Amino acid sequence: MRALVQRVAEAQVQVDGKTVGACGPGLLILVCAMPGDTPDTASTLATKLSKMRLFKDEAGRMNLSVLQTGGAALVVSQFTLAANTSRGNRPGFSNAANPQEAEALYLHFAQALRDLGIDTQTGVFGADMAVSLVNDGPVTIWLDTEHK
Template sequence: MRTVVQRVSRASVTVEGRISGAIERGLLVLLGVGQDDAESEAEYLAEKIAGLRIFEDENEKMNLSVVDVGGAVLAVSQFTLYGDVRKGKRPSFDAAARPERAKELYEYFVAQIRAKGLRCETGVFQAMMHVELVNDGPVTILLDSKKEF
């Protein structure tokens, strides 16, 4: 699994003109599921993301997690994180999981985030979504469950 984690002061997802998920202070997580991913990757990333110390403490040091600051998570599925453009200019998505499996693992990831006591809003799987955010910092972190980066 791959994620782009952004510290936000607010974020929302709109599908067909309706807001499907919105948060104030917290993390926007764009989540891509790979062909070989399993529940263990979702568990690893949920644990890592819930504990990421990327919020500032009273000394303006990144030392607090989203849990520590009482923030929320907006999780949005994004298979394009597996786009491979090493050859040519058109991305190949061969490494992305099939939609049925990707949805299952995306929902499992959301459940894992919620199990950590975090409010987790979501987009709509496989829908055309409009994501709006105010990146706070900006702070953007890339995570890969296989630790490829």
């Protein structure tokens, strides 16, 4: 799986002008399932993100995880993270998992975060979404899982 993670003061996602998911301080996670990903891949990514030290401690150093701070997560499906831009001017998206498989992995990933104790909301898979955020830092991290 591929994820773009942003430490946020707040974030929200709207569909047709209605807020469908939001979080206060925590993480906005744009996630893309790739061919070969499995539920174990999604769980492994969730565990890694839950422990990643992206939040400031008392000394101002990034030493705390979202679990340690009690932060929340907003997870948004983002197939365009699989874009292949090596040829021409139009990105190709054949590196993304098929929609049915991708939706199941996206939902599994969000549930894995919840199971780890992180208050997690989501966007709507496949919908035309408007995502807004206040990036804290800014802190933005790109993650790719390794296929085994």
